[in-house]
Amino acid sequence: MKAAVVPELGAPLEIRDIPVPQPGPGQVLVRMIACGVCHTDIHAAQGDWPVKPHAPFIPGHEGVGIIDTLGEGCTLRQVGDRVAIAWLGSACGICSYCVSGWETLCESQRNSGYSVDGAYAEYAVADERYVVPVPDGVSAVDAAPLTCAGVTAFKAVKVAGIQPAEQVAVFGIGGIGHLAIQYARLRGAEIIAVDVTEEKLEVAEEAGADRLVNAATHDAATTIEALGGADVAIVLAAVPDAFEQGFRSLRRGGRLVCVGTPADGRLTLPIFDIVLRGIAVRGSIGGTRQDLADVFELHAAGRTKIISETHRLEEINGVFAGVLAGRVPARVVLEF
Secondary structure, eight states, X not given: OEEEEBOSTTSOOXXXXXXXXXOOTTEEEEEEXXXXXXXXXXXXXXXXXXXXXXXXXXXXXXEEEEEEEEOTTOOSOOTTOEEEEXXXXXXXXXXXXXXXXXXXXOTTOEEBTTTBOOSSBSEEEEETTTOEEOOTTSOHHHHHHIIIIIHHHHHHHHHHTOOTTOEEEEEOOSTTHHHHHHHHHHTTOEEEEEESSHHHHHHXXXXXXXXXXXXXXXXHHHXXXXXXXXXXXXXXXXXXXXHHHHHHTEEEEEEEEEOOOOTTOOOOOOHHHHHHHTOEEEEOOOOOHHHHHHHHHHHHTTSOOOOEEEEOGGGHHHHHHHHHTTOOSSEEEEEO
C-alpha cells in the first residue's frame, strides 16, 4: 500500500510502498477514503512536544474509510461499515477517567498517528471499540475534518460552558476555529473572531462570526475590551501571544479555554487578576467517542458546514508548508 511516512523527526515525509498491515485481535483493517490534515500532524512529524513519537511512523488522525477485514474476536463492527479513526486510538476503559466520561484523559491511551500508525495511508489498523460510525448523511470529505477539528471545537465549547447571549472570542480561525464559531452560535453566543489575516477573517464571517478583529493591525484584547469584554476566550492559535491576548480580553468572571499547543509554549498569568476578577483557565483536548457521534449527527442534520480543500497524499509536504504559512483557508483533506 501507499503511505506517507515520517522517516525521522524533523524530516520531510516520504511516500513509501509498504505491506498492508494485518489486524490483530479486536482490531479492524480500514480502507481509507479520506484523511484530514491537522496541525498536530505537523507537531508530530517535527517532534515539537515533550512526549515524542518514535520514527518511522505514519501520521493521521482524521481518517474515514470502509472496514475491509475484521480481526479475531471482533463483534462490534462489520465488514463494509464506514467509520472514522480519531486521535483517541484506544484507552484502558477501566480507569476513573474512562468510566466518568473523560476517556481523553486516560493515562494509558494510545493516539492515532502518534503512538500508533495513523491514516495517511491506503489502509490503517484500528481498535474496533474506538472507531466511530459515520452516518450516511455525512460525506467522507466532511467527516474527516469533523473527526478531529470538529470534535475538538465541539468539546472546547462544552468545556467553556457557554450560555445564551454570552460574548465569545475565538482566537485562530482555521480548521478548528471555523467550527468553534458554529458550535458556539448553536449555543446562542455572540462571536468575535480574531486572526492575523483577512483571508481567515473572511472564513470566520462565512462561518457566522458577528465581529472580526485583525490582530495584525489592532490590539485584540483592547478591541474586545471596548466591546464590553469576552465572557469566554477560546484560544486555538498555536502562538503563545494569542493566549495572553485571550486572557486580557476577558471580562470579570470570564473563562479562558486553551486548545492550541504551541511548541515550547509558556503562559504567564497575573495571579492577582485571576483571583480579583474571578477568571477561570481550562485546558481542552479532543473529544470522546460520544462527542464525535454528536458532531456527526449535528452535521448530518445540516447544523454545521465544512470549509476545506482536497489534495492527494503525494502532496503532503506542500500541504504542511501551506498550513505553516497560513495559506490554507480552513482544513485540507487528503483523498485516496
